[in-house]
Amino acid sequence: QEKAANMKENVVSATVFTLLLFLNTCLLNGQLPPGKPEIFKCRSPNKETFTCWWRPGTDGGLPTNYSLTYHREGETLTHECPDYITGGPNSCHFGKQYTSMWRTYIMMVNATNQMGSSFSDELYVDVTYIVQPDPPLELTVEVKQPEDRKPYLWMKWSPPTLIDLKTGWFTLLYEIRLKPEKAAEWETHFAGQQTEFKILSLHPGQKYLVQVRCKPDHGYWSAWSPATFIQIPSDFIMNDTTVWISVAVLSAVICLIIVWAVALKGYSMVTCIFPPVPGPKIKGFDAHLLEKGKSEELLSALGCQDFPPTSDYEDLLVEYLEVDDSEDQHLMSVHSKEHPSQGMKPTYLDPDTDSGRGSCDSPSLLSEKCEEPQANPSTFYDPEVIEKPENPETTHTWDPQCISMEGKIPYFHAGGSKCSTWPLIQHNPRSSYHNITDVCELAVGPADAPATLLDEAGKDALKSSQTIKSREDGKAAQQREVESFHSKTDQDTPWLLPQEKTPFGSAKPLDYVEIHKVNKDGALSLLPKQRENSGQPEKPRAPENSKEYAKVSGVMDNNILVLVPDPHAKNVACFEESAKEAPPSLEQNQAEKDLANFTATPSKCRIQLGGLDYLDPACFTHSFH
């Protein structure tokens, strides 16, 4: 058994020895199968042929054969490389007939030697994406110095060979670069598809290097062409320089002059260049007056046309109208509610304007407007009532326009309507107003209701009338007349008499109308004024006592107001306390029946005062009752 073991051991060791010997022999010879090759680059210079190069793997020590095999997308056949030579060692060149665009080639290299073989990885190649042309050829550079123009550097080149530009199969783009010999960085310029280029900015006396390269529309840039040297002559004059220097100096001088001028006369120049924006100028507006606080004078100077703006005159609405056509005329400001005890308020005619110069200070103005028979029925049914003027000194303008029924009756727009909404409540302590509501009411409504009101109004009127100063023109008289109009009495006598008539003597009560809204056409919407003298501060709304108001149905040619009672009590205006409540249609009945009589009255009620005509609504009452 020992002998068997020894035998085995011998065999094993012999085998090992043999193997080792064999391996040593092989290693000494360097014979191994080849290492794995690798295709590292494929290029096509013209989209008609292409070449691939591989890198061999480790050498097996034995001669190794390489073969490149490929197949194409959509084909099953495998081909071998057609040309191993043209491309140099370890290359495969595909000629025109083997080259297809837009098709993937799948290729691999096989290295074989005696010991074995190894295959490279497969490479997927599409010729479309491996295009790289050769550099451009025949680059020529020269300095050109035409007589009448600036000198420049002119360079030309030609495309590389074998590229078909004529049929459009290949498209080339170029780029040039140059630098002075000693410079570190290149100056690069893209030249597009042209094969020539001009350089203008050069340093005289220097030696320049120029190169050019190209690229296909889709592909890689070529290598740079060999450098071409060019010497710029020393007399390469940049003619611009002197010109530019003189231009610069001149501009500097001019700038200095301008600065100096501006410094001296800065402001006037600025205003010359940038004229100041003109501020608003109001004709007749005197700022000094404003400062002094004499607003009346100020406003009178302005005239009262188109003021306040109609869009927001609702806000400016005042209760009472002042009918006055002259600056000197002022009506007594009577505010029965607030100063019941003060029968007479000290009044004084403010020779200056009232803010509420409804008639716009001029008879002519009123007459203009008076002549237009407006038919503007529903413009002023604005429930927003003016708040009770707490300030007795409020200015109101009077627009004797009562709401009529459904537009059948034309309206009369007093000329001063626009002035009616003078907001200058605070400015004008003295104002007078007339409450025409009651007048209308008297004209239209039942005899009873207005009577009471009239009585109260009459008291007020009496109070106020006492304090009314004499007036020069008829306008005041007119107003007085209105104030003192007697609702029920059979006053055939014209109440509105020029001047001589003092309403105070009569016991006619006054009714007042509150103007609660003036529309843009100058129509007044009237509210019956509440009589607190009646003892009831805020009368509850009673249908019978509902305020009726007359609407000015028209203007006669002599500026006579033709008032019409408003049958539709849906005017909220009729209700003072609830401006926004819908009024019941109260007066309808009365209005309708009164209407017939109404139209006959105007002539009789006409009063002519200084160019302004007023209708005494009192006249109407006779007809109505």
Add this chain to the structure above:
Amino acid sequence: MFSEFDKRYTHGRGFITRTINSCHTSSLPTPEDKEQAQQINQKDFLSLIVSILRSWNEPLYHLVTEVRGMQEAPEAILSKAVEIEEQTKRLLEGMELIVSQVHPETKENEIYPVWSGLPSLQMADEESRLSAYYNLLHCLRRDSHKIDNYLKLLKCRIIHNNNC
């Protein structure tokens, strides 16, 4: 757009192997080298270009829609896709106009290869979906090169009489 996509999603992952025979326009008899291109007559050449353009209308539309609907839609890719879609439409319009003027007798057969890769763009498996996008963009890149080259050939042939 293709290189953007590849760089971002698929580089080095061997997706290119799956692009073999994946383009829907490969059925069209398009010339693959200069000689073939010069042998085609002008009329057929124009019709061919129009067919390729038509066949890309729908894939481009779906490409834009799908990319836009991605959760983190890559803005660069999306904007390029939108632009390409737009330009392709305009190019098609121009080409159709030219064909109608130069070859009015051409029958409008409207035959073009149909793309049916939408389901693969919407697959749940990310690998498959990426592969589908890769193929689509690969084919788009190739076909746009083709059309570009064909039009330049036609331009030099018709306008400059092969003397560009």
